[in-house]
Amino acid sequence: MAAATTSEVNNKILKEQKEIRRENLLTNSRLMIGFLGFVFIVLCAVLIPMFSSVDPNEMEISARLTPPSLHHIFGTDEFGRDLFIRVLYGARVSLCVSSLVAVLSAIIGTIIGIYASFFKLLDHILMRICDGLIAIPGMLLAIALMAAFGNTSWTVVVALTIVYTPSVARMVRASALVTKEQTFVEAAKVQGASNVRILCKLIFPSVISPLIVQASFIFAQSIIAEASLSFLGAGIPAPAASWGNILQASKTVLTKAPWTAVFPGIIVILCVLCLNLLGDGLRDYLDPHMIGRRKSK
Amino acid sequence: MTKPLLEIKNLKKQYPIYGPMGKMFRPKTHMNAVAGLSLEIHEKETYGLVGESGCGKSTTGRSIVKLVTPDEGEILYQGSDLLKLSNREYKPLCRDLQMIFQDSLSSMNPRQRIGQILEEPLIIHEMGDADERRRQVMEILTKVGLSEEYFFRYPHELSGGQVQRLGIARALIIKPKLIICDEPVSALDVSIQAQILNTLTSLQKEMDLSLLFISHDIGVVRYISKRIGVMYLGTLVEEADTEELFANTLHPYTKALLASVPDFSVAKKREVVLKGEQPVRTDEFRGCVFHTRCPYATEKCKTEQPELREIAPGHKAACHLCEGAGNA
Numbered sequence: 001m002a003a004a005t006t007s008e009v010n011n012k013i014l015k016e017q018k019e020i021r022r023e024n025l026l027t028n029s030r031l032m033i034g035f036l037g038f039v040f041i042v043l044c045a046v047l048i049p050m051f052s053s054v055d056p057n058e059m060e061i062s063a064r065l066t067p068p069s070l071h072h073i074f075g076t077d078e079f080g081r082d083l084f085i086r087v088l089y090g091a092r093v094s095l096c097v098s099s100l101v102a103v104l105s106a107i108i109g110t111i112i113g114i115y116a117s118f119f120k121l122l123d124h125i126l127m128r129i130c131d132g133l134i135a136i137p138g139m140l141l142a143i144a145l146m147a148a149f150g151n152t153s154w155t156v157v158v159a160l161t162i163v164y165t166p167s168v169a170r171m172v173r174a175s176a177l178v179t180k181e182q183t184f185v186e187a188a189k190v191q192g193a194s195n196v197r198i199l200c201k202l203i204f205p206s207v208i209s210p211l212i213v214q215a216s217f218i219f220a221q222s223i224i225a226e227a228s229l230s231f232l233g234a235g236i237p238a239p240a241a242s243w244g245n246i247l248q249a250s251k252t253v254l255t256k257a258p259w260t261a262v263f264p265g266i267i268v269i270l271c272v273l274c275l276n277l278l279g280d281g282l283r284d285y286l287d288p289h290m291i292g293r294r295k296s297k
Numbered sequence: 298m299t300k301p302l303l304e305i306k307n308l309k310k311q312y313p314i315y316g317p318m319g320k321m322f323r324p325k326t327h328m329n330a331v332a333g334l335s336l337e338i339h340e341k342e343t344y345g346l347v348g349e350s351g352c353g354k355s356t357t358g359r360s361i362v363k364l365v366t367p368d369e370g371e372i373l374y375q376g377s378d379l380l381k382l383s384n385r386e387y388k389p390l391c392r393d394l395q396m397i398f399q400d401s402l403s404s405m406n407p408r409q410r411i412g413q414i415l416e417e418p419l420i421i422h423e424m425g426d427a428d429e430r431r432r433q434v435m436e437i438l439t440k441v442g443l444s445e446e447y448f449f450r451y452p453h454e455l456s457g458g459q460v461q462r463l464g465i466a467r468a469l470i471i472k473p474k475l476i477i478c479d480e481p482v483s484a485l486d487v488s489i490q491a492q493i494l495n496t497l498t499s500l501q502k503e504m505d506l507s508l509l510f511i512s513h514d515i516g517v518v519r520y521i522s523k524r525i526g527v528m529y530l531g532t533l534v535e536e537a538d539t540e541e542l543f544a545n546t547l548h549p550y551t552k553a554l555l556a557s558v559p560d561f562s563v564a565k566k567r568e569v570v571l572k573g574e575q576p577v578r579t580d581e582f583r584g585c586v587f588h589t590r591c592p593y594a595t596e597k598c599k600t601e602q603p604e605l606r607e608i609a610p611g612h613k614a615a616c617h618l619c620e621g622a623g624n625a
Binding site for chain 1: 404406445449
């Protein structure tokens with residue numbers, strides 16, 4: 001009898017925790033807006049080109065630089081290509097490149113950061129290399145790497161990954177070092193937990209939430225960085241659409257046809273905004289002290 | 298006298314103090330946190346280690362569970378020197394040696410439920426299958442006075458006293474022989490302190506535990522300990538059974554500690570009142586550790602360090618003045 005009531009109470013607690021978790025998720029407006037907005041952009045980029053017969057590289061010389069209309073929602077560029085469909089194709093390239101950059105730099109940065117936090121000698125070597133990389137302005141470094149390896153989508157990915165990895169490594173190392181000094185890690189040591197266990201069960205989980213946040217910011221930053229690289233002519237090579245080279249192409253006709261810059265620009269801004277909101281919201285949601293607790297506001 | 302469960306012999310731990318150029322040069326001197334401390338803890342006994350903050354009592358406790366690596370000395374547990382063991386050899390022994398932290402909340406993994414936290418030591422030491430572990434967790438929860446309903450809660454949902462109970466439960470679940478309690482009640486209200494201390498003593502009787510009770514609060518230590526060691530600047534200055542220590546206080550520092558406890562029952566004479574701060578025990582430090590603050594300090598006290606000597610049976614003190622008193 002007593003056991004039954006206990007398990008009933010426990011079930012109630014579990015159910016309540018689940019509810020609170022869902023409530024915290026749904027009331028986290030930044031997380032929801034960022035997530036939904038970003039998913040919307042991704043879905044548009046994936047689905048609309050699939051069902052549309054318009055070729056992003058088809059030139060319609062008679063319709064050069066037409067302003068936005070029902071036929072061309074974002075207008076056309078100086079070759080008469082439909083801007084809306086080009087922005088969507090550009091989104092595919094830009095989002096692929098920046099998500100790859102975010103994932104790769106997160107993985108490599110985590111490995112470097114965790115190793116550095118565990119071995120003192122390695123720490124000095126790795127962190128000095130990272131310092132060196134951080135000291136060079138990111139864009140300059142990326143342009144130099146592009147110049148060295150040539151313009152392809154892959155070199156953009158590699159260059160941006162090299163630019164962003166040190167910051168991830170530094171952040172991971174810092175939060176691993178902080179966690180290592182915490183009492184609950186000491187308590188685990190007293191219990192006889194092995195280093196591997198401490199690493200997997202205590203240090204890695206506490207690194208993960210700042211890492212996800214950082215990765216979402218890197219995602220946003222590398223969208224801009226890719227666009228800037230293409231704008232400077234060091235990015236994804238011309239006929240392929242990317243947000244950067246659409247904007248670059250608009251540079252020469254900016255006064256005659258401002259829509260060629262305005263619409264792609266707005267999309268880039270919205271996408272980056274959504275990702276930043278997503279990162280911000282995730283940081284609140286993943287705070288361990290918020291587990292099973294209602295947000296007080 | 299039976300063989301002690303744990304014996305600390307001449308424990309030393311120093312931390313470097315660097316000059317203005319930092320770690321570029323060799324350390325200027327050292328801060329001797331623990332300087333030649335020896336003590337014995339017997340089975341089922343509570344040994345109280347009392348002293349001001351910064352006197353090295355926590356360092357002593359933490360060296361037993363290998364959170365601090367001492368520079369010198371021996372820590373003998375059932376005959377084997379813990380400091381010489383490799384991590385692999387130490388692991389089976391750490392089942393017997395557990396610790397309760399001052400801030401129990403921060404000693405809990407914030408991402409785990411209470412059930413998981415308590416299960417963790419059982420998993421590490423591969424004790425029982427899932428059902429058996431769960432049964433043990435439930436058992437220990439009720440034993441420390443938390444109900445089974447807390448199984449799925451998170452530690453930050455508990456109150457201070459409850460978290461401390463959880464800390465006790467986690468230390469006890471693998472059935473250790475010695476528990477190091479590092480200021481386990483200092484962060485709690487007085488009424489809760491009493492409850493936790495009572496839980497601790499009743500569990501001690503039930504499970505045949507020895508306790509090393511570290512605290513700065515001599516009142517709490519007096520309540521719980523059978524034997525008390527008074528620590529100052531990294532060494533014991535006085536050690537005796539609780540009743541003996543309070544009835545027949547020898548060392549001026551212990552007198553000062555007792556005088557610092559507010560007491561309304563008897564208007565007692567405050568012989569020694571502590572003034573100033575405790576000095577840093579650098580390598581150059583000479584003489585009796587207490588001579589800078591002792592009202593009775595003589596020239597001899599400033600130059601020669603008194604040894605911890607047995608002055609009455611079972612009552613040791615390190616003071617030049619007491620030696621004379623003892624012999625007379």
